[in-house]
Amino acid sequence: MLHSILEERLRAAFATAFPDTDVGEITVRPCQNPKFGDYQCISVMPLAKKLAAEGEKPNPRPIATNVLEALDVADLCEKVEIAGPGFINFYVKVEGIESVCKAAARGEHLFFEKTRKPRTIVIDFSSPNVAKSMHVGHIRSTILGDALSRLFRLLGHNVITDNHIGDWGTQFGMLLVGWKEHLDQVALEADPIPELERVYKLVNSLTKTDKVVADRARDELVKLQGGDKENFGVWKKLIALSETQFEEMYARLGVKFDHALGESFYNEKLPGIVEDLLDTGIARVTDGAIGVFSDGNLPKKQDPFLNQKDGEWVGIPALVRKKDGGFNYTTTDLATLEHRNSEWHPQEIVYVTDDRQQQHFQQLFAAYLRWRPETSAKLAHVWFGKILGDDRKPLKTRDGDNVKLKDLLNEAEERAFRIVDEKNSELDEAAKREIARIVGIGAVKYADLLPHRQSDYVFDWDKMLSFSGNAAPYLQMSYTRICGIRRKTEAAGHDASIQPDLLKLGEEAEIALAKKLLGFGLVLDAVGEDYRPNLLCNYLYELSGLFSKFFEQCPVMKSEAAIRRSRLVLCDLTARVIEQGLNILGIETSEVM
């Protein structure tokens, strides 16, 4: 890739001119302002600071001059300039861009390189609960986690996705009472999850006022935990009903998991873990419960097991066993980490959850590293913000319930259908439905991935489906337009096959588009580095914008043969990058819209 070649050459030049420098700190990156060239190096200024003698003013420009004398990039660049306080600006030759594009057109790459150091990466995301509807709270985790999984796989890593389903816990006591005493069989058969939610809510509210019901729920839970045959059977049934729902949702979202090891998978391991933590002194008894406390090895401010209240530092333990003998989610999560490490030996384990769990994961990781100090895997909590409604409060239905994922996806497709129907009424019903599906689901996903993952965002149908501006349909349409060009060119009797060597960049819009294509790989690396797909969204939007300009200014079909063949190559590359980029985001494309 052009960028990495320039970087290598520049590093070599630095090594020649200043043998003591750490060339790893020398980087080349695309210019944000085309006025200063195509690529730039800003590393000379900080370097000059280091090289300057004590008390002496750093002087970057002479350093840059010396480096340029040792640099040979005449084959790739029109010129290389030193500018401002010590920027090195590269103006690349069009032939250099063309040659990278031709290689891509020949199928040698798609403007990115697979990693040279493949890692095994476990990604934990989605985590819905049994007997409950998937809702807005699962959207970001599911969509973000899936996008990251797709990216890391594409970059050549060994990705293991694991859905940590909530299939165990106190709620099953109430569900069992509900199942046995309040279930409406007809409703259950018609649509099981809402009926399960109904009886759960019913029993839950009864327990608040009726001690008898509360005791029954506890008894049923104890029986389940004790392996009671009947309750175990009901529990299995609840899981099976829920799995049907999960599969339906994941199929609509195009999300797949390698594993779905729920909380219950780790049940038997929990007592042993708590004993181990007690034996090693990592955990101790507190008010009848058992918890992991601070070991005092961190500064108080950074210690996840401490908090300041009224001027005094108090311990915030991560409880691993409740007073009543039940286990907490920290215990399950420790068991999960242990299993993932021993089973899969990953270099990295990624948790995709909401921002409220930051403290939990800090405690979890700290506790685990104390328990298993030999751990070498990178433990990452990739957290994200809330989805808000118009009122800027967490998105809810009018009744104050969570918005169900199913309803949300239905509405997305329905709204998309109305637009497709209006814009493209001549298509048959099935085609319109399919386009509406791709557009509707794509719009929801893109709206979720576009903001910085850590910020809250306001859910806005009109915005995500407005079909103008930075939204999925605009990107999908760019792809569709390219398909249209290819189709019409062929229909007009021209040869629309791709001949890589016929690529010749002339117009400004062509060169700008091609340059943007070259930046694809850098963006993918940046997304992986910080787990931030929004960088890819921005890139694809800019790429589509440059394509639109090209589309306006550079006719393909009506140009003379040589130009037509060249532009077809550029179109094809653009379509492939958009398709690949959207694919990473889990968004489909359509040849017709």
Place this chain on the structure above:
RNA sequence: GCUCCCGUAGCUCAGCUGGAUAGAGCAGCUGCCUUCUAAGCAGCUGGUCGCAGGUUCGAAUCCUGCCGGGAGCGCCA
């Protein structure tokens, strides 16, 4: 009280981790369809980057202190 996050155009948000003159979309005006999908393109208008200091060649970005908003803080997950 403590920890984390946020505060950028009228609105919704980016801003590549310290780079050159802070960018989009929406909203509001102005042009462009007998021409590959106008679901588009070109242009105009719009900014004390919450406030005040500091660090340096250079700050929306880093450090400190305020102001304002959100989340979390012992047996839920």
